[in-house]
Amino acid sequence: MKIFDTQLKGLLQKLDQFEEDFEDASRMLAQSILGDGAVYWYTEEELDGIFLQTQMGTDAITKSARIEECTEAHPIDTALFFAKSGESEELRAALEKVAGMTTIVFAPKAGAATEGASFVIETGVTRGLIPMEDGSRVGEPHLLMALQAYYRLYFLVTEILEEYA
Template sequence: MLKIFSTQVAGLLKSISDKEEQSIEESSRLLAQSVLSEGTVYFKGFYEMEAVVSEALSGENKFRAGANFTEVELSDLLPVDSVVVATRYLDDEKAVELCSEVRKTTECNVILIGGRRKDAEMNVNPDDFADIVIDTKAVRGLVPLDDGTRLGLPSGLTALFAYYALFLTTEEILEEYDE
């Protein structure tokens, strides 16, 4: 099982790296603008995606100008701020509601990270609620069982990979301005 899981995870990470490169680059530009404009980059995670918030704010590689979204009121958000929302699935009701509220209330950037299920399974279009969407590609378990079910949905793992892609790309952009 572990061999199947690790092979499948490696494939997902490569897919994120290849297919989400443009979204990551665009997101990083927006986040770098927030940092350079002395704005704040707020992080909000739903469910297991609190790991992204923890990594961004307390990890070895903290995000510059990062803050916990739960510690701010919507009315206090500034146009130079950005909000990064991480959730298991891009059509998660709580995440979509939060992104929608932020977009209605403020002019700050909203970046949504999560797995994009097939259109037939999704009840909303996440692109309508976020400036940029990063698909973690994790939408089902990776290890098939004899009864047809699957185990090992690596949503937290792929979201952390997406976070590091954002972090590293943003740092690369900011280094050009630091010189």
Template sequence: MLKIFTTQLSGIFNRIQEGEASSIEDGARLLAQAVISDHSVYVYGKNELEGILKEALYSSEPFPSVKPLPQDEESWPAFQAADKVLMFCADSADEKELKMAEKLNEKGIGLVVASPSGKEGAPIASFADVHIDSKLKMPLLPDEDGTRFGFPSLMVGLYIYHALSFTLKEILQEYQ
């Protein structure tokens, strides 16, 4: 199973690298606008994807200008025009996350969203300035009864997060 899992996960990473490189660069450029202007980059992920926020805040290489975006709108900060939001979603059609993205869009906040795109696309992408397809649409491993398991949304989200972080670092170095 481990070999199959590793092969499938490597395939996801390769598809992100090949298919989403320009979206990752666009997302990093949008986030760089907040960092360069001394504004905030708010990061959101619910459930297991909260791990990305922990990485952004507490890792040995924290994301510049990062702050957590609360899940309920009543707790949101008073956004400034140059603030940006980075959302990680395991499902691009989650009603609560769709409403959050719509509200952020209405407020004119720059929004980068990483979520899977299905056959119909990603509904949340219509509210985002930049959408990055996580390519993780279903669990990776087949079970004996025909069901599937192994849905590594945090691992895939962290891959996208690091791709954005490295690209942002390059942009900031060019700016200085």
């Protein structure tokens, strides 16, 4: 657990290098919420926990829907993507579906699929954090890092929305 905690703290600190992106992305997201736009979510596998947070969590973001519900991309809308890879064809297709709106991608690393996104914030989870004796690695905290990123964005958006309340 000490190894996991140490490695996780390192990943959390690396999120600090995206502070400007978080601030700019939160302004765009707040504009969607204030300007009668929609907020769409794309999540992969266990990262679906992020969408559940946006819908049922105490700290939910209003006007949220799954990206599949988007029938037409409007410039006032924002789409958030939580992916386990910046190279996924599914991610690329989802980004293309919402071309024209603000897109915020959270992925371990930027990749070919993230080109053209408005913002790409790297979570840094590219492998397990704990080495095992057989050479494998365990403990890939994709959801944990995604929730951390979500809360950074959520707190900034909440602060902006309070100014306009």
